[in-house]
Amino acid sequence: MKILVCGGAGYIGSACTEYLLDRDFEVVVLDDLITGHRDAVDPRAKFVKMNLGERDRVIGLCKNEKFDGVMHFAAFSLVGESMTDPSKYFRNNVANGINLLDGAVAGGVKSIVFSSTAATFGQPEAIPIRENDRQIPINPYGESKLCFEKILKWYNRIFGLKYAALRYFNAAGATPFHGEDHRPESHLIPIILQAAAGTRDKVMIYGDDYDTADGTCIRDYIHILDLAQAHMLALSVPESGHYNLGTGNGLSVKEIIDCAKRTTGRDFKVETAPRRPGDPAKLVACSDLARKALGWKPQYESAEAIIESAWNWKQKFPKGYEN
Numbered sequence: 001m002k003i004l005v006c007g008g009a010g011y012i013g014s015a016c017t018e019y020l021l022d023r024d025f026e027v028v029v030l031d032d033l034i035t036g037h038r039d040a041v042d043p044r045a046k047f048v049k050m051n052l053g054e055r056d057r058v059i060g061l062c063k064n065e066k067f068d069g070v071m072h073f074a075a076f077s078l079v080g081e082s083m084t085d086p087s088k089y090f091r092n093n094v095a096n097g098i099n100l101l102d103g104a105v106a107g108g109v110k111s112i113v114f115s116s117t118a119a120t121f122g123q124p125e126a127i128p129i130r131e132n133d134r135q136i137p138i139n140p141y142g143e144s145k146l147c148f149e150k151i152l153k154w155y156n157r158i159f160g161l162k163y164a165a166l167r168y169f170n171a172a173g174a175t176p177f178h179g180e181d182h183r184p185e186s187h188l189i190p191i192i193l194q195a196a197a198g199t200r201d202k203v204m205i206y207g208d209d210y211d212t213a214d215g216t217c218i219r220d221y222i223h224i225l226d227l228a229q230a231h232m233l234a235l236s237v238p239e240s241g242h243y244n245l246g247t248g249n250g251l252s253v254k255e256i257i258d259c260a261k262r263t264t265g266r267d268f269k270v271e272t273a274p275r276r277p278g279d280p281a282k283l284v285a286c287s288d289l290a291r292k293a294l295g296w297k298p299q300y301e302s303a304e305a306i307i308e309s310a311w312n313w314k315q316k317f318p319k320g321y322e323n
Protein backbone atom coordinates (compact mmCIF):
# COMPACT_ATOMS: atom_id res chain seq x y z
CA MET A 1 0.00 0.00 0.00
CA LYS A 2 1.15 3.51 -0.80
CA ILE A 3 0.58 5.99 2.02
CA LEU A 4 0.92 9.77 2.18
CA VAL A 5 2.10 10.82 5.65
CA CYS A 6 1.43 14.53 6.16
CA GLY A 7 3.59 15.82 8.97
CA GLY A 8 6.02 12.91 8.68
CA ALA A 9 8.93 15.05 9.94
CA GLY A 10 7.20 15.62 13.27
CA TYR A 11 7.31 13.57 16.46
CA ILE A 12 4.43 11.15 15.91
CA GLY A 13 4.44 11.30 12.09
CA SER A 14 8.11 10.30 11.88
CA ALA A 15 7.58 7.33 14.21
CA CYS A 16 4.55 6.18 12.19
CA THR A 17 6.54 6.49 8.97
CA GLU A 18 9.26 4.24 10.42
CA TYR A 19 6.60 1.76 11.59
CA LEU A 20 4.94 1.61 8.15
CA LEU A 21 8.23 1.26 6.28
CA ASP A 22 9.25 -1.60 8.58
CA ARG A 23 6.06 -3.34 7.42
CA ASP A 24 6.71 -2.87 3.70
CA PHE A 25 4.36 0.03 3.05
CA GLU A 26 5.50 2.59 0.50
CA VAL A 27 5.56 6.03 2.16
CA VAL A 28 5.63 9.58 0.83
CA VAL A 29 6.22 12.18 3.54
CA LEU A 30 4.82 15.67 3.09
CA ASP A 31 6.05 18.29 5.55
CA ASP A 32 6.74 22.03 5.43
CA LEU A 33 9.47 21.66 8.11
CA ILE A 34 8.06 24.59 10.12
CA THR A 35 8.03 22.49 13.28
CA GLY A 36 9.27 19.19 11.83
CA HIS A 37 12.92 18.22 11.32
CA ARG A 38 14.38 17.14 7.97
CA ASP A 39 16.55 14.62 9.84
CA ALA A 40 13.44 13.03 11.31
CA VAL A 41 12.25 11.91 7.87
CA ASP A 42 13.02 8.25 7.45
CA PRO A 43 15.55 7.94 4.56
CA ARG A 44 13.49 5.08 3.07
CA ALA A 45 10.54 7.46 2.47
CA LYS A 46 10.18 9.86 -0.45
CA PHE A 47 10.15 13.41 0.95
CA VAL A 48 8.12 16.31 -0.48
CA LYS A 49 8.56 19.73 1.14
CA MET A 50 5.13 21.27 0.91
CA ASN A 51 2.71 23.26 3.04
CA LEU A 52 -0.92 22.13 3.02
CA GLY A 53 -1.85 25.74 2.23
CA GLU A 54 -0.40 25.22 -1.28
CA ARG A 55 -3.73 24.00 -2.60
CA ASP A 56 -2.85 23.32 -6.24
CA ARG A 57 0.38 21.50 -5.35
CA VAL A 58 -1.39 19.38 -2.71
CA ILE A 59 -4.15 18.37 -5.11
CA GLY A 60 -1.62 17.75 -7.90
CA LEU A 61 0.46 15.50 -5.64
CA CYS A 62 -2.57 13.41 -4.68
CA LYS A 63 -3.68 13.09 -8.32
CA ASN A 64 -0.20 12.11 -9.56
CA GLU A 65 0.84 9.72 -6.80
CA LYS A 66 -2.45 7.81 -6.42
CA PHE A 67 -2.18 7.07 -2.70
CA ASP A 68 -4.13 4.20 -1.18
CA GLY A 69 -4.31 5.97 2.15
CA VAL A 70 -3.45 9.23 3.91
CA MET A 71 -2.31 9.84 7.48
CA HIS A 72 -2.74 13.43 8.55
CA PHE A 73 -0.48 14.52 11.42
CA ALA A 74 0.37 17.99 10.10
CA ALA A 75 -0.89 20.50 12.65
CA PHE A 76 0.15 23.06 15.21
CA SER A 77 -0.41 21.59 18.67
CA LEU A 78 0.48 24.04 21.43
CA VAL A 79 -2.55 24.69 23.57
CA GLY A 80 -1.12 27.89 25.12
CA GLU A 81 -0.12 29.35 21.75
CA SER A 82 -3.60 28.63 20.37
CA MET A 83 -5.03 30.87 23.11
CA THR A 84 -2.96 33.84 21.90
CA ASP A 85 -2.99 33.13 18.14
CA PRO A 86 -6.22 31.33 17.25
CA SER A 87 -5.94 32.40 13.60
CA LYS A 88 -2.76 30.33 13.18
CA TYR A 89 -4.59 27.25 14.50
CA PHE A 90 -7.79 27.59 12.48
CA ARG A 91 -5.94 28.47 9.26
CA ASN A 92 -3.47 25.62 9.47
CA ASN A 93 -5.37 22.89 11.29
CA VAL A 94 -8.71 23.48 9.57
CA ALA A 95 -8.47 25.53 6.34
CA ASN A 96 -5.22 23.98 5.06
CA GLY A 97 -6.42 20.51 6.01
CA ILE A 98 -9.39 20.97 3.66
CA ASN A 99 -6.94 21.19 0.74
CA LEU A 100 -5.69 17.75 1.73
CA LEU A 101 -9.25 16.36 1.81
CA ASP A 102 -9.95 17.83 -1.63
CA GLY A 103 -6.72 16.26 -2.87
CA ALA A 104 -7.71 12.92 -1.34
CA VAL A 105 -11.08 13.02 -3.11
CA ALA A 106 -9.52 14.13 -6.44
CA GLY A 107 -6.87 11.40 -6.19
CA GLY A 108 -9.33 8.62 -5.32
CA VAL A 109 -7.87 7.96 -1.84
CA LYS A 110 -9.84 5.28 -0.01
CA SER A 111 -9.00 5.98 3.61
CA ILE A 112 -7.71 8.80 5.78
CA VAL A 113 -6.46 8.54 9.37
CA PHE A 114 -6.59 11.82 11.26
CA SER A 115 -4.63 12.83 14.37
CA SER A 116 -7.22 14.13 16.73
CA THR A 117 -6.80 14.75 20.44
CA ALA A 118 -8.15 14.41 23.96
CA ALA A 119 -8.30 18.22 23.86
CA THR A 120 -11.55 17.91 21.82
CA PHE A 121 -13.26 16.88 25.07
CA GLY A 122 -12.29 19.95 27.11
CA GLN A 123 -13.13 19.40 30.79
CA PRO A 124 -14.29 15.77 30.73
CA GLU A 125 -17.70 14.92 32.12
CA ALA A 126 -16.49 11.53 33.40
CA ILE A 127 -13.26 9.51 33.67
CA PRO A 128 -12.32 7.39 31.77
CA ILE A 129 -13.37 9.34 28.67
CA ARG A 130 -15.41 7.43 26.10
CA GLU A 131 -15.82 8.21 22.39
CA ASN A 132 -19.37 9.53 22.68
CA ASP A 133 -18.78 11.75 25.72
CA ARG A 134 -19.55 15.44 25.33
CA GLN A 135 -16.94 17.35 23.33
CA ILE A 136 -16.63 20.97 24.44
CA PRO A 137 -13.07 22.15 23.75
CA ILE A 138 -11.66 24.81 26.04
CA ASN A 139 -9.03 26.17 23.63
CA PRO A 140 -8.72 26.88 19.88
CA TYR A 141 -6.35 23.93 19.43
CA GLY A 142 -9.00 21.46 20.62
CA GLU A 143 -11.70 23.33 18.70
CA SER A 144 -9.67 23.19 15.46
CA LYS A 145 -9.34 19.40 15.80
CA LEU A 146 -13.05 18.99 16.59
CA CYS A 147 -13.95 21.13 13.55
CA PHE A 148 -11.85 18.86 11.38
CA GLU A 149 -13.53 15.75 12.81
CA LYS A 150 -16.87 17.26 11.74
CA ILE A 151 -15.59 18.14 8.27
CA LEU A 152 -14.42 14.53 7.87
CA LYS A 153 -17.95 13.33 8.58
CA TRP A 154 -19.29 15.44 5.71
CA TYR A 155 -16.57 14.31 3.28
CA ASN A 156 -17.43 10.75 4.21
CA ARG A 157 -21.14 11.31 3.65
CA ILE A 158 -20.79 13.28 0.42
CA PHE A 159 -17.73 11.71 -1.25
CA GLY A 160 -17.46 8.35 0.55
CA LEU A 161 -13.99 9.18 1.89
CA LYS A 162 -13.58 6.76 4.79
CA TYR A 163 -11.89 8.17 7.90
CA ALA A 164 -10.68 7.24 11.34
CA ALA A 165 -10.24 10.08 13.84
CA LEU A 166 -7.75 8.93 16.48
CA ARG A 167 -7.92 10.97 19.65
CA TYR A 168 -4.54 10.65 21.30
CA PHE A 169 -4.12 11.25 24.96
CA ASN A 170 -0.47 11.99 25.93
CA ALA A 171 1.83 10.69 23.19
CA ALA A 172 5.18 9.73 24.73
CA GLY A 173 8.27 7.55 24.33
CA ALA A 174 10.53 6.95 21.34
CA THR A 175 11.48 4.38 18.72
CA PRO A 176 15.19 3.55 18.33
CA PHE A 177 15.41 6.29 15.68
CA HIS A 178 12.64 8.81 16.38
CA GLY A 179 11.92 10.75 19.54
CA GLU A 180 10.49 13.95 20.93
CA ASP A 181 12.33 17.16 20.00
CA HIS A 182 10.05 20.20 20.16
CA ARG A 183 11.64 23.64 20.13
CA PRO A 184 10.88 25.11 22.59
CA GLU A 185 10.02 21.98 24.58
CA SER A 186 6.87 22.15 26.68
CA HIS A 187 6.01 18.47 27.25
CA LEU A 188 6.52 16.82 30.61
CA ILE A 189 8.60 13.73 29.78
CA PRO A 190 11.22 15.38 27.51
CA ILE A 191 11.55 18.21 30.05
CA ILE A 192 12.15 15.68 32.83
CA LEU A 193 14.75 13.88 30.71
CA GLN A 194 16.56 17.17 30.02
CA ALA A 195 16.82 17.61 33.79
CA ALA A 196 17.99 14.00 34.17
CA ALA A 197 20.64 14.60 31.49
CA GLY A 198 21.77 17.80 33.22
CA THR A 199 20.83 20.17 30.39
CA ARG A 200 18.00 21.76 32.40
CA ASP A 201 18.30 23.05 36.01
CA LYS A 202 15.05 21.68 37.36
CA VAL A 203 11.56 20.44 36.61
CA MET A 204 8.63 22.67 37.56
CA ILE A 205 5.42 20.94 38.62
CA TYR A 206 2.56 23.09 37.38
CA GLY A 207 0.24 22.94 40.38
CA ASP A 208 0.06 20.53 43.31
CA ASP A 209 -3.37 21.60 44.52
CA TYR A 210 -5.55 19.68 42.05
CA ASP A 211 -8.27 17.36 43.24
CA THR A 212 -6.15 14.22 42.74
CA ALA A 213 -4.47 11.86 45.24
CA ASP A 214 -1.11 13.70 45.28
CA GLY A 215 -2.46 17.06 44.07
CA THR A 216 -0.79 16.94 40.63
CA CYS A 217 -2.46 16.46 37.23
CA ILE A 218 -3.19 12.98 35.96
CA ARG A 219 -2.62 12.04 32.31
CA ASP A 220 -2.73 8.89 30.20
CA TYR A 221 0.67 8.42 28.53
CA ILE A 222 0.65 6.32 25.38
CA HIS A 223 3.72 5.11 23.49
CA ILE A 224 4.17 6.42 19.95
CA LEU A 225 4.70 2.88 18.59
CA ASP A 226 1.32 1.91 20.03
CA LEU A 227 -0.13 4.96 18.30
CA ALA A 228 1.60 3.86 15.08
CA GLN A 229 0.04 0.40 15.36
CA ALA A 230 -3.42 2.00 15.75
CA HIS A 231 -2.84 4.14 12.63
CA MET A 232 -1.92 1.13 10.54
CA LEU A 233 -4.95 -0.84 11.73
CA ALA A 234 -7.26 2.15 11.22
CA LEU A 235 -6.28 2.38 7.54
CA SER A 236 -8.07 -0.84 6.75
CA VAL A 237 -11.02 -0.79 9.13
CA PRO A 238 -14.14 -1.01 6.91
CA GLU A 239 -16.22 1.78 8.52
CA SER A 240 -15.44 5.37 9.50
CA GLY A 241 -15.11 6.00 13.24
CA HIS A 242 -13.65 7.86 16.20
CA TYR A 243 -11.31 6.16 18.66
CA ASN A 244 -9.78 7.27 21.95
CA LEU A 245 -6.19 6.07 22.32
CA GLY A 246 -4.60 5.73 25.74
CA THR A 247 -3.59 2.92 28.07
CA GLY A 248 -6.37 3.65 30.56
CA ASN A 249 -3.75 4.08 33.33
CA GLY A 250 -3.74 7.59 34.73
CA LEU A 251 -0.40 8.77 36.14
CA SER A 252 0.22 11.96 38.06
CA VAL A 253 3.03 14.42 37.31
CA LYS A 254 4.74 13.33 40.56
CA GLU A 255 4.44 9.65 39.63
CA ILE A 256 6.03 10.33 36.24
CA ILE A 257 8.89 12.24 37.89
CA ASP A 258 9.51 9.43 40.40
CA CYS A 259 9.38 6.85 37.64
CA ALA A 260 11.88 8.85 35.55
CA LYS A 261 14.27 9.10 38.52
CA ARG A 262 14.12 5.32 38.99
CA THR A 263 14.38 4.50 35.28
CA THR A 264 17.29 6.82 34.50
CA GLY A 265 19.05 6.35 37.84
CA ARG A 266 19.50 10.15 37.94
CA ASP A 267 18.32 12.63 40.52
CA PHE A 268 17.35 16.23 39.70
CA LYS A 269 15.75 19.25 41.27
CA VAL A 270 11.95 19.53 41.28
CA GLU A 271 9.97 22.62 42.31
CA THR A 272 6.30 23.44 42.48
CA ALA A 273 5.00 26.32 40.37
CA PRO A 274 1.49 27.76 39.93
CA ARG A 275 -1.03 25.88 37.78
CA ARG A 276 -0.67 26.20 33.99
CA PRO A 277 -3.81 27.81 32.59
CA GLY A 278 -6.12 25.41 30.74
CA ASP A 279 -4.84 22.16 32.31
CA PRO A 280 -7.71 19.79 33.25
CA ALA A 281 -6.99 17.84 36.49
CA LYS A 282 -7.47 14.43 34.96
CA LEU A 283 -7.51 12.99 31.42
CA VAL A 284 -7.69 9.22 31.06
CA ALA A 285 -8.97 7.33 28.03
CA CYS A 286 -11.27 4.38 27.73
CA SER A 287 -9.85 2.65 24.63
CA ASP A 288 -12.10 -0.42 24.60
CA LEU A 289 -13.53 0.55 21.22
CA ALA A 290 -10.09 0.72 19.54
CA ARG A 291 -9.19 -2.66 21.03
CA LYS A 292 -12.43 -4.19 19.79
CA ALA A 293 -13.03 -2.51 16.43
CA LEU A 294 -9.41 -2.10 15.30
CA GLY A 295 -7.93 -5.14 17.04
CA TRP A 296 -5.48 -2.73 18.71
CA LYS A 297 -3.11 -4.25 21.30
CA PRO A 298 -0.83 -1.69 22.96
CA GLN A 299 2.60 -3.18 23.75
CA TYR A 300 4.06 -0.52 26.08
CA GLU A 301 1.64 -0.28 28.95
CA SER A 302 4.03 0.72 31.74
CA ALA A 303 5.42 4.20 32.36
CA GLU A 304 8.85 2.57 32.89
CA ALA A 305 8.84 1.14 29.35
CA ILE A 306 7.74 4.46 27.86
CA ILE A 307 10.30 6.53 29.76
CA GLU A 308 13.07 4.00 29.14
CA SER A 309 12.52 4.22 25.38
CA ALA A 310 12.62 8.05 25.50
CA TRP A 311 15.77 7.95 27.67
CA ASN A 312 17.51 5.51 25.28
CA TRP A 313 16.75 7.82 22.36
CA LYS A 314 17.98 10.84 24.29
CA GLN A 315 21.26 9.13 25.12
CA LYS A 316 21.75 8.14 21.51
CA PHE A 317 20.83 11.62 20.20
CA PRO A 318 21.64 14.03 23.07
CA LYS A 319 21.06 17.09 20.88
CA GLY A 320 17.93 15.67 19.23
CA TYR A 321 17.72 16.28 15.50
CA GLU A 322 20.63 18.36 14.23
CA ASN A 323 18.94 20.00 11.25
Ligand code: UFG
Pocket residue numbers: 077078079117118119141169170171186187188189191203204205206207217218219253276279283
Ligand atom coordinates in the same frame (compact mmCIF):
# COMPACT_ATOMS: atom_id res chain seq x y z
N1 UFG B 1 3.70 19.66 33.28
C1 UFG B 1 4.43 20.08 34.39
N2 UFG B 1 5.65 20.65 34.14
C2 UFG B 1 6.17 20.82 32.89
C3 UFG B 1 5.40 20.39 31.78
C4 UFG B 1 4.17 19.82 32.02
O1 UFG B 1 4.01 19.96 35.53
O2 UFG B 1 7.27 21.36 32.75
C5 UFG B 1 2.41 19.02 33.53
C6 UFG B 1 1.26 19.71 32.84
O3 UFG B 1 0.76 20.75 33.64
C7 UFG B 1 0.29 18.55 32.64
C8 UFG B 1 1.20 17.33 32.45
O4 UFG B 1 2.46 17.73 32.98
O5 UFG B 1 -0.46 18.37 33.80
C9 UFG B 1 1.37 16.93 31.01
O6 UFG B 1 1.73 18.09 30.27
P1 UFG B 1 2.19 18.05 28.74
O7 UFG B 1 2.48 19.46 28.33
O8 UFG B 1 3.27 17.05 28.57
O9 UFG B 1 0.92 17.50 27.99
P2 UFG B 1 -0.61 18.03 28.00
O10 UFG B 1 -1.41 17.04 28.80
O11 UFG B 1 -0.71 19.44 28.40
O12 UFG B 1 -0.95 18.02 26.45
C10 UFG B 1 -1.10 16.86 25.70
C11 UFG B 1 -0.71 17.15 24.26
C12 UFG B 1 -1.60 18.21 23.68
C13 UFG B 1 -3.03 17.78 23.81
C14 UFG B 1 -3.35 17.40 25.22
C15 UFG B 1 -4.70 16.79 25.27
O13 UFG B 1 0.63 17.56 24.22
O14 UFG B 1 -1.29 18.39 22.31
O15 UFG B 1 -2.43 16.45 25.73
O16 UFG B 1 -5.26 17.02 26.48
F1 UFG B 1 -3.86 18.79 23.46
